[in-house]
Amino acid sequence: MRFIDKTILPGDITPQAVFENRRNLIKAAAAGSFGMALAPWFSREALAANPEKLSAVLNQAYASKDGLTPYKYVTTYNNFYEFGTDKADPAEYAHTLQTRPWTISIEGLVKKPVTLDIDALLKLAPMEERIYRMRCVEGWSMVIPWDGYSLSKLINQVEPLGSAKYVEFISLADKVQMPGLKSKIIDWPYREGLRMDEAMNPLTLLTFGLYGEVLPKQNGAPVRIVLPWKYGFKSAKSIVKIRFTEEMPKTSWSQFDAREYGFYSNVNPQVDHPRWSQAMERRIGDPKGVFAPKIKTQMFNGYAEQVASMYAGMDLKKFY
Ligand SMILES: Nc1nc2c(c(=O)[nH]1)N[C@H]1C(S)=C(S)[C@@H](COP(=O)(O)O)O[C@H]1N2
Ligand SMILES: [Mo]
Numbered sequence: 001m002r003f004i005d006k007t008i009l010p011g012d013i014t015p016q017a018v019f020e021n022r023r024n025l026i027k028a029a030a031a032g033s034f035g036m037a038l039a040p041w042f043s044r045e046a047l048a049a050n051p052e053k054l055s056a057v058l059n060q061a062y063a064s065k066d067g068l069t070p071y072k073y074v075t076t077y078n079n080f081y082e083f084g085t086d087k088a089d090p091a092e093y094a095h096t097l098q099t100r101p102w103t104i105s106i107e108g109l110v111k112k113p114v115t116l117d118i119d120a121l122l123k124l125a126p127m128e129e130r131i132y133r134m135r136c137v138e139g140w141s142m143v144i145p146w147d148g149y150s151l152s153k154l155i156n157q158v159e160p161l162g163s164a165k166y167v168e169f170i171s172l173a174d175k176v177q178m179p180g181l182k183s184k185i186i187d188w189p190y191r192e193g194l195r196m197d198e199a200m201n202p203l204t205l206l207t208f209g210l211y212g213e214v215l216p217k218q219n220g221a222p223v224r225i226v227l228p229w230k231y232g233f234k235s236a237k238s239i240v241k242i243r244f245t246e247e248m249p250k251t252s253w254s255q256f257d258a259r260e261y262g263f264y265s266n267v268n269p270q271v272d273h274p275r276w277s278q279a280m281e282r283r284i285g286d287p288k289g290v291f292a293p294k295i296k297t298q299m300f301n302g303y304a305e306q307v308a309s310m311y312a313g314m315d316l317k318k319f320y
Contacts, residue, residue: 051213054127056147062130066283069142071211073285078218079136080237081186082171082178089180090218096177097238099222108168108244111159118222122208124157125149129212130205132228134235135267135301141281146226147209152200160196160244167199168192168249169225170241186252192236193249193263194227195310203228203306229303231265262320266311267301271320 080090083097102118116124127147135141155167173189175181181188198204205226208215215221220237227234233253243249253261260274269279278297286292300307311319 051216054147054209054212054214056127056129056209056212058145059128059130062128062132064131064133064143066133066143068131069144069283069285074142074144074210075216075218077284079232080180080218080220081183082173082180082188082190082238083218084180085183085185091216093179094217096179097172097217097221098177099217102222102240104223104240104242106154106158106242106244109161109164109246110244111161112157114158121154121206121223125153127208132205132226133301134226134228134232135281135297137231137233137261137265137273137278139276139278139281140284141295141297142284145211146205146207147212148205148207148226150202151204151206151225152202154206154242155200158244163246164244165196166245166248167194167196168241168243168245169194169236169239170243171236172238172240185256187255189240189252190236191249191252192225192234193251194234195248196244197310198227198307201307201310203303229267229300229307231267233261234265264311264316264319266307266316266320267297268299268316268320269297270299271317 076091077087078090079087080094083090083093100118103115104118104121105113105115107113126149128149129145129147131143131145133141133143169192171190172178173181194204207220207224207226208222210216210219215224220235220239223239224237225235225239248263251261251263253265254263267278272278280294281297282294283292298304
């Protein structure tokens with residue numbers, strides 16, 4: 001199986017160029033110019049969709065040197081257990097997710113708790129495009145142009161109280177829309193959390209789109225967070241609630257196995273997962289395919305300059 005691998009160099013990228021590239025890909029696929037049967041994990045549904053454009057301005061401060069992971073991999077190789085545990089499941093089954101109407105409630109230790117409609121939330125701040133390296137705890141990585149704005153813009157609106165030390169993110173859990181909820185591997189709803197300073201860090205992106213288009217459902221539509229210095233599971237999808245707390249929130253994955261998945265889960269090549277090393281990673285969609293050499297995972301996934309100071313003095317083997 002071979003796809004057209006048009007890995008774009010960062011210098012060429014404007015959201016428009018990215019969008020055009022994607023459009024051409026769709027056209028090529030529709031015209032059958034891939035010339036071969038689609039891989040089973042490559043959903044026709046994802047190609048047939050007619051995604052809505054988001055206008056976002058590329059933030060040059062977050063333009064990575066690494067080539068972008070082609071859209072087809074970003075949208076067909078996913079973890080979204082609400083739609084099944086196989087990487088191909090979300091692209092195949094997430095079409096049942098209803099992203100309108102959608103509200104997100106902001107509650108807990110804030111002066112101004114509020115329930116916001118997704119379309120109001122979209123307009124809260126100017127949309128930026130940021131190219132982030134993403135590293136899954138399972139050992140694979142991607143480079144994705146995300147569209148959104150810093151979560152801090154929303155947090156500042158609700159005015160957290162001095163007692164708010166943590167932020168909890170809660171994903172939708174609806175059995176009617178999400179077939180994966182039948183399996184009890186996770187104590188639904190999917191829950192994640194951050195310390196307040198992590199939530200306020202400019203890197204933390206409240207995300208509505210990728211590649212200049214609204215988020216595909218399999219990527220966590222209509223709104224998710226993206227934390228490029230943490231393992232992928234911290235980036236909760238399809239969020240319906242954000243709660244400010246004094247105590248460290250219990251997260252789904254640390255409840256699943258506290259020894260394997262810590263609260264912080266910062267990408268750290270020196271701290272192994274109990275069952276495997278985290279020193280190397282495999283870049284999904286590398287044009288060299290299975291022959292592509294594994295690459296070294298960087299401390300904080302390469303974002304040490306922006307985030308390391310938040311963990312100064314902490315024993316990262318203990319607070320993994
Ligand atoms: N609600 C929810 N959010 C989730 C997950 C999930 O199963 N459910 N999987 C996480 C994991 S393990 C990863 S690697 C990323 C994958 O995001 P992507 O599919 O957009 O690349 O989403 C994270 N967010
Ligand atoms: Mo992950």
